[in-house]
Amino acid sequence: MDTTRTIRIGARTSPMSLAQVAQVTSDLRDRYPDAQVELVPFTAAGDLEPGRQAELHDKGAFTGEIEQALLTGVCDMAVHCMKDVAGFPLNVPGTVFAAHPARADIRDALIHPGGLTLDQLPPGTRVGTSAVRRIAQLAASHPHLELVPSRGTANLRLAALKAGKVDALVLAASGLERIGEQHHISEVLSVEQMCPPLGAAVLGLQCRADDPEMIALLAPLGDRLTTREITAERAVLNLLRGHCNSPIAGYARAFKDGRLALRAMVFTPDGATVLTASRTSDHLTPQALGEDVAEALIRDGARDLIDAIAR
Numbered sequence: 001m002d003t004t005r006t007i008r009i010g011a012r013t014s015p016m017s018l019a020q021v022a023q024v025t026s027d028l029r030d031r032y033p034d035a036q037v038e039l040v041p042f043t044a045a046g047d048l049e050p051g052r053q054a055e056l057h058d059k060g061a062f063t064g065e066i067e068q069a070l071l072t073g074v075c076d077m078a079v080h081c082m083k084d085v086a087g088f089p090l091n092v093p094g095t096v097f098a099a100h101p102a103r104a105d106i107r108d109a110l111i112h113p114g115g116l117t118l119d120q121l122p123p124g125t126r127v128g129t130s131a132v133r134r135i136a137q138l139a140a141s142h143p144h145l146e147l148v149p150s151r152g153t154a155n156l157r158l159a160a161l162k163a164g165k166v167d168a169l170v171l172a173a174s175g176l177e178r179i180g181e182q183h184h185i186s187e188v189l190s191v192e193q194m195c196p197p198l199g200a201a202v203l204g205l206q207c208r209a210d211d212p213e214m215i216a217l218l219a220p221l222g223d224r225l226t227t228r229e230i231t232a233e234r235a236v237l238n239l240l241r242g243h244c245n246s247p248i249a250g251y252a253r254a255f256k257d258g259r260l261a262l263r264a265m266v267f268t269p270d271g272a273t274v275l276t277a278s279r280t281s282d283h284l285t286p287q288a289l290g291e292d293v294a295e296a297l298i299r300d301g302a303r304d305l306i307d308a309i310a311r
């Protein structure tokens with residue numbers, strides 16, 4: 001293994017992406033002091049201002065360009081938020097996820113400048129979110145709130161809040177933490193209040209499948225329990241063939257004693273219909289547990305609910 005190798009990291013230039021890459025760069029430099037770690041910057045279609053996004057819903061909006069750069073050798077690795085990575089296929093042909101570093105807080109958070117909690121928000125409060133997952137759950141639990149479309153990077157959404165375009169936001173706690181904006185959080189929502197997306201708060205270190213040296217360099221940055229969780233979660237996404245705008249939520253919990261728990265949900269956009277499946281196992285592989293949960297959801301009619309939502 002050549003630990004003096006130049007490692008070019010392809011990354012979006014949004015603040016969240018740059019923060020993630022800074023963390024991975026520092027971990028790589030700690031582990032391989034003689035390596036040259038460089039940034040190869042990209043502007044992903046998903047990062048454009050809301051008006052210019054042209055109804056981008058596809059997961060590829062955030063990850064496609066960098067994967068192409070990886071395959072053509074423009075960079076050696078990429079850092080992805082797994083919640084933005086499509087589940088089908090599990091890996092873009094020619095690429096692999098060589099490591100998943102330890103997961104951060106998987107919960108969503110409410111941002112309300114007045115410091116109110118979700119249950120304290122008065123009727124008609126305009127909550128900015130465009131994710132079907134968040135809309136469905138809020139519509140079901142807090143039908144008196146007004147849900148207003150809000151897209152773009154977390155920084156753009158915070159700017160819209162400051163400009164008074166919305167009264168509150170729901171954003172991932174881990175993302176806010178990464179960009180140093182966690183002080184805006186008025187309430188971290190429990191997973192019972194707001195089920196997180198599959199892959200929440202997990203990073204994926206991706207490289208070419210035919211670059212065994214890079215795979216070996218990245219492997220020690222991975223966390224075993226996080227890898228078990230993301231494997232189970234992505235098995236669900238893979239079988240359900242969900243996309244970025246899918247009404248799917250869920251999370252796995254891996255325990256040190258070998259147990260793995262997995263819960264997943266599929267909704268209608270109004271939240272009126274909710275399918276839930278959960279299983280705990282101490283013998284199934286993460287993949288098999290994920291398939292088990294996905295099959296239960298499909299038996300209950302998940303396919304129709306997912307296909308009813310346009311990409």
Ligand SMILES: NCc1[nH]cc(CCC(=O)O)c1CC(=O)O
Binds near residue numbers: 175200
């Ligand atoms: N869709 C953008 C995106 N991709 C990953 C995160 C949060 C961090 C993560 O879950 O890794 C966010 C922002 C958000 O949904 O609030």
